[in-house]
Amino acid sequence: MIMKHHTRLLFLTAIVFSLGLIGCKDDPAPSIYNSSVGNGSTPVINSINPTDSAQGGVDTLIITGSNFSTVTAENLVYVNTTNATIYQSSGTQLSVKVPRAEVGDSALIRIAVQGAQKFSNGIYYKILPAIVDYGEETTPKLLGAIEFAKAVTTDILGNVYVSITLTTTTGSTDLGVKKITPDGVVTTFAPKATGVSEVLPLKMGPNGSLYTVRSSRRIFRYNSAGSDAGTAWITLTPASVSIADMDFSENKTLWAAGSNTTIANATVYAILPTATVKTFPFPARVNSVRVYNNYLYMSAQKDSAWGIWRAPLLPNDSLGTPELYFDFTVYGSAIPQGITFSSTGDLYVATDAPQGIIVIFPSKNSIARYVDYSSLFGTTVKYFAWGNGTELYAVTSAGKLLKIYVRAHSAPYYGQ
Numbered sequence: 001m002i003m004k005h006h007t008r009l010l011f012l013t014a015i016v017f018s019l020g021l022i023g024c025k026d027d028p029a030p031s032i033y034n035s036s037v038g039n040g041s042t043p044v045i046n047s048i049n050p051t052d053s054a055q056g057g058v059d060t061l062i063i064t065g066s067n068f069s070t071v072t073a074e075n076l077v078y079v080n081t082t083n084a085t086i087y088q089s090s091g092t093q094l095s096v097k098v099p100r101a102e103v104g105d106s107a108l109i110r111i112a113v114q115g116a117q118k119f120s121n122g123i124y125y126k127i128l129p130a131i132v133d134y135g136e137e138t139t140p141k142l143l144g145a146i147e148f149a150k151a152v153t154t155d156i157l158g159n160v161y162v163s164i165t166l167t168t169t170t171g172s173t174d175l176g177v178k179k180i181t182p183d184g185v186v187t188t189f190a191p192k193a194t195g196v197s198e199v200l201p202l203k204m205g206p207n208g209s210l211y212t213v214r215s216s217r218r219i220f221r222y223n224s225a226g227s228d229a230g231t232a233w234i235t236l237t238p239a240s241v242s243i244a245d246m247d248f249s250e251n252k253t254l255w256a257a258g259s260n261t262t263i264a265n266a267t268v269y270a271i272l273p274t275a276t277v278k279t280f281p282f283p284a285r286v287n288s289v290r291v292y293n294n295y296l297y298m299s300a301q302k303d304s305a306w307g308i309w310r311a312p313l314l315p316n317d318s319l320g321t322p323e324l325y326f327d328f329t330v331y332g333s334a335i336p337q338g339i340t341f342s343s344t345g346d347l348y349v350a351t352d353a354p355q356g357i358i359v360i361f362p363s364k365n366s367i368a369r370y371v372d373y374s375s376l377f378g379t380t381v382k383y384f385a386w387g388n389g390t391e392l393y394a395v396t397s398a399g400k401l402l403k404i405y406v407r408a409h410s411a412p413y414y415g416q
Helices: 002-023 371-376
Strands: 044-049 053-055 060-066 075-079 086-089 093-097 104-113 123-128 131-133 147-154 160-168 171-180 186-190 202-204 210-214 218-222 231-235 241-248 254-260 267-271 277-281 285-292 295-302 305-314 323-327 336-341 347-351 357-360 381-386 391-396 401-405
Touching (some): 044 104, 044 123, 147 381, 147 391, 160 202, 254 295, 295 336, 347 381
Parallel strands (some): 241 285, 285 336, 336 381
Antiparallel strands (some): 044 060, 060 093, 104 123, 131 401, 202 210, 241 254, 254 267, 285 295, 295 305, 305 323, 336 347, 347 357, 381 391, 391 401
16 A cells, blocks of 8 residues: 555656646747837938038938937937937937038938838938138149148139248248139239238228238238239338238228237227228227128227127218127137128137137027037138138138138128
């Protein structure tokens, strides 16, 4: 009996053990696939806006399609091999910054979405530069190894005029003024001036005459044919004045300003076509002036703070009381340099900030539109001059001549 009971126990134990082996089978590993992300469907690009091209480092692309993630971080937009910055996303649309690094005629744009196994279809797209080193594109090249562009202006035909200096360890020497035709051909417009280290600023004036300043306060004038070293037109007083910039008003009066060794004595000059001079007190250090919409605008340091000031142009070549137009201290210690206006009233400000160029809109909002091009700016962007199209020229402290594709025209310029 005991033996029969023992045999039955062993039989039951064997059955339980067998069942246990069957029950110990490993559970399947969890899948890494997440069906809630992009539904696992391959993203599709239907269209890109702007449709034909965009500026690298400046513009925003709107990519429309399907199977994108509403979570921005779960989308990847590749422009060639560059992972572009995505500003916003929805299931059908992505807002993307165009990378400067991929400037070219046929950049390949593709999208990857977390949870989808394949890239989207690819679309080839044209990415344009917003700024180029124009001195490197001329024939011959504008600058030699130790030559620097110092100031720039243009004429109504689209020719660009640049004053050049030769800079060595012992100092700088004026090399005259070069002329660049619209086709990019460089010729000498005016020879070097004897005993002068640099010629700046430059302004195109009435009848095609070119105006410049030498030795801080002596205004010279070149005739439209060039070929000479210029003729002295007027010397401003007192001797302590240093002119930084000048601009023409509609009646061909030349407005000039700069600094004085005694700031309290600083003035703005109105130089009439007859060479008669009027002065208006403005105790400030002025870096640039621009006539726009019946005001004289100035980038200036007044009471130890930098800003954009403006004063109304009154009848009989008089100047009203200056007022602060834009407080530049919002950009910290940045110093505004050259200023100019587009036809839409946008104010372009050259600076010594890493952003290089600040655009101030009529609303007084502002933007550092060209920050991705800071490698071209050197330590400072100095002077501006509009071409006769939608290009804006600038010179930098590093002596480069830049061409900026603004896609806007100049506000009226009265010197041409």
